[in-house]
Amino acid sequence: MSLSHPNDRFSNDRNSDPNKSDSHLVDLFVIGGGINGAGIARDAAGRGLSVVLCEKDDLAQGTSSRSGKLVHGGLRYLEYYEFRLVREALIEREVLLNAAPHIIWPMRFVLPHSPTDRPAWLVRLGLFLYDHLGGRKKLPGTRTLDLRRDPQGAPIMDQYKRGFEYSDCWVDDARLVVLNALDAAEKGAQVLTRTACTSARRENGAWTVETTDHIGEKRSFRAKCLVNAAGPWVTDIVTRVAGSNSARNVRLVKGSHIIVPKFWSGDHAYLVQNHDKRVIFINPYEGDKALIGTTDVAYEGRAEEVTASEPEIEYLMAAVNRYFKQKLRRSDVVHHFSGVRPLFDDGKGNPSAVTRDYVFDLDETGGVPLLNVFGGKITTFRELAERGLHRLKAIFPQMGADWTAHATLPGGEMPSADYESFANDLRVAYPWMPRSLIAHYGRHYGARTRDLVGSASDLSGLGQHFGGDLYEAEARYLITREWAQTAEDVLTRRTKHNLHLSADQQAAFTAWMRQGA
Incomplete structure (x- = not known):
C-alpha cells in the first residue's frame, strides 16, 4: 500500500520542472524544525499569517529530542539570580x-x-x-x-x-515539537522536512529563499520575512545562508x-x-x-x-x-x-552559568526583515514564539492577537486537561487492547488515539505486529500524519520503541519501512 505524505496537499500548484518555484509571496519563512521554529510557525499560522517551515533533517532531530525531557522552572538557575527566567518558566510550566x-x-x-x-x-x-x-x-x-x-x-x-x-x-520533547508542527500545518503552514535552506537573499523588497531536499529537488520561495530558528546552526544561517551579520552569538x-x-x-x-x-x-x-x-x-x-x-x-x-x-x-x-x-x-566562562534565556536580533536591512533567535529552552518555547511575533507586529499589522496561552496542542483536547479521566475512557472504548498499548497510545496521541486505531476492533485490525507495542497502524499513522520517513523517525523520536524492541525486531521494521511500508 502506497502512503501519502502530509505535505502532498501542497504539491498541486507545482509543475514538473526539477527546479520548482513557489512564486507567490508568503509572510514568514521559518528555518529550523526544532522546538523554537515549530513553535513560531504554529503561533504565526494561528494569527492568520502564511508560513513555510523548513528543516534540513527530521523534526526535532537535533537538540529538541535530546533534552532531559522536563518542563521545569530551572531550580538551579536561582543560584545565578535568573529570577525572571525562573518565574516565566514556572508560569509556562502550567x-x-x-x-x-x-x-x-x-x-x-x-x-x-x-x-x-x-x-x-x-x-x-x-x-x-x-x-x-x-x-x-x-x-x-x-x-x-x-x-x-x-x-x-x-x-x-x-x-x-x-x-x-x-x-x-x-x-516528551520530540513529540512536543511534532505536535507544534502538526498544529501549524493544520492552520495552513507548509512544513518541509529533510529540506535544507541553501541560500536566502534580499531582492525586490522580499526574501528569495532557495531550498534543496534530501533527493536533490530544488525549490524557490518568496517571503516577506525570514525567521532563523536554526538552534546550533543559527550563526551559520546568519552568515553563510543569509549573507548577513549579527553582534549576537551562541x-x-x-x-x-x-x-x-x-x-x-x-x-x-x-x-x-x-x-x-x-x-x-x-x-x-x-x-x-x-x-x-x-x-x-x-x-x-x-x-x-x-x-x-x-x-x-x-x-x-x-x-x-x-x-x-x-x-x-x-x-x-x-x-x-x-x-x-x-x-x-x-x-x-562556566558553561553551567551561561544563561538559558533567549535573545532576538531583528535585522531590517532594506526593509526586508530577518529575525534571528539565540538561545532558549523547551519550557519557554511558547512564550519565545509569542514574543518573537510581537517583534514582527509592525511588519504584519494585520496579524491576529495572541492565542496560544489558552490553546491545546493536537491530542490535548481533554476536559479540564484531565488525562486520568481520558485514559479511563480509552480503556472502556477499547476493552480488547492490552493496558500497555492503551497507555502507549494515550500518552503519545491523546485524543487522536481514535484516529490512529480507526475501525479496528481487535489486535489483528492494527495490522502487522513488529514487537512490543508497535503495530502497523501506528507506523502508518506516523508516516501519513507526522512526517515520519525512516525507521529512526518512528522508533527514536516520535516514539521510544527502540528501547523495547530487540535488534532483530528493529531490523525487521527497518526493512518494512525501506520497502515503502
Missing part, C-alpha cells in the same frame, strides 16, 4: 500542562541533602522561591523528607538523612544523558547535587528504565556529530553512586545520547 496533558505530566522530585554541598537553609530558600515565584496552581508544593523513614529514602545511602520533595513536569554546550534499568520503586524522580555544584536528574523513563543527566561541556565540533564521551558517562554514574545504595556499572548503561544546546553567549 500553561503547557494544560495544553498537552497527554505528553506533559506532573512529577515529584526527591532531593537528598548533602551537608558538604549547598547548606540546607539555601536549598529550603530556593525551594520556597520555586513554589511561589510562578503562581503555582496545579502542582503540589515542597515538603521536607526524613529519608530514614519516608519510602522515597529507601534506595538512598544511610548517611543522607534529610531530603526535600518538590514538583516539576515531564515532557555558545555550544554539550549535554549528555545515559539510560539504565530503573533501580527504585515509585513514580518519583531524584535530583542530586554533585561535588562540583552541578545537579543531576535521575528520572523514571519508559516504565522500567531511568534517564540520568545532564552534563555541561563546552563544545566546538559539528553539532551533527555530537556523542556522549566516556568521561561524561563515568561522571553521571559517579554522581548516582555517591547517593544510592545500588551502584551503577558501565554495563548497566543500555543507551546514551548527547545534544548540543545553543545557549545565548552572555560572556560567562
Whole structure:
C-alpha cells in the first residue's frame, strides 16, 4: 500500500520542472524544525499569517529530542539570580500542562541533602522561591523528607538523612515539537522536512529563499520575512545562508544523558547535587528504565556529530553512586545520547552559568526583515514564539492577537486537561487492547488515539505486529500524519520503541519501512 505524505496537499500548484518555484509571496519563512521554529510557525499560522517551515533533517532531530525531557522552572538557575527566567518558566510550566496533558505530566522530585554541598537553609530558600515565584496552581508544593523513614529514602545511602520533595513536569520533547508542527500545518503552514535552506537573499523588497531536499529537488520561495530558528546552526544561517551579520552569538554546550534499568520503586524522580555544584536528574523513563543527566561541556565540533564521551558517562554514574545504595556499572548503561544546546553567549566562562534565556536580533536591512533567535529552552518555547511575533507586529499589522496561552496542542483536547479521566475512557472504548498499548497510545496521541486505531476492533485490525507495542497502524499513522520517513523517525523520536524492541525486531521494521511500508 502506497502512503501519502502530509505535505502532498501542497504539491498541486507545482509543475514538473526539477527546479520548482513557489512564486507567490508568503509572510514568514521559518528555518529550523526544532522546538523554537515549530513553535513560531504554529503561533504565526494561528494569527492568520502564511508560513513555510523548513528543516534540513527530521523534526526535532537535533537538540529538541535530546533534552532531559522536563518542563521545569530551572531550580538551579536561582543560584545565578535568573529570577525572571525562573518565574516565566514556572508560569509556562502550567500553561503547557494544560495544553498537552497527554505528553506533559506532573512529577515529584526527591532531593537528598548533602551537608558538604549547598547548606540546607539555601536549598529550603530556593525551594520556597520555586513554589511561589510562578503562581503555582496545579502542582503540589515542597515538603521536607526524613529519608530514614519516608519510602522515597529507601534506595538512598544511610548517611543522607534529610531530603526535600518538590514538583516539576515531564515532557516528551520530540513529540512536543511534532505536535507544534502538526498544529501549524493544520492552520495552513507548509512544513518541509529533510529540506535544507541553501541560500536566502534580499531582492525586490522580499526574501528569495532557495531550498534543496534530501533527493536533490530544488525549490524557490518568496517571503516577506525570514525567521532563523536554526538552534546550533543559527550563526551559520546568519552568515553563510543569509549573507548577513549579527553582534549576537551562541555558545555550544554539550549535554549528555545515559539510560539504565530503573533501580527504585515509585513514580518519583531524584535530583542530586554533585561535588562540583552541578545537579543531576535521575528520572523514571519508559516504565522500567531511568534517564540520568545532564552534563555541561563546552563544545566546538559539528553539532551533527555530537556523542556522549566516556568521561561524561563515568561522571553521571559517579554522581548516582555517591547517593544510592545500588551502584551503577558501565554495563548497566543500555543507551546514551548527547545534544548540543545553543545557549545565548552572555560572556560567562562556566558553561553551567551561561544563561538559558533567549535573545532576538531583528535585522531590517532594506526593509526586508530577518529575525534571528539565540538561545532558549523547551519550557519557554511558547512564550519565545509569542514574543518573537510581537517583534514582527509592525511588519504584519494585520496579524491576529495572541492565542496560544489558552490553546491545546493536537491530542490535548481533554476536559479540564484531565488525562486520568481520558485514559479511563480509552480503556472502556477499547476493552480488547492490552493496558500497555492503551497507555502507549494515550500518552503519545491523546485524543487522536481514535484516529490512529480507526475501525479496528481487535489486535489483528492494527495490522502487522513488529514487537512490543508497535503495530502497523501506528507506523502508518506516523508516516501519513507526522512526517515520519525512516525507521529512526518512528522508533527514536516520535516514539521510544527502540528501547523495547530487540535488534532483530528493529531490523525487521527497518526493512518494512525501506520497502515503502
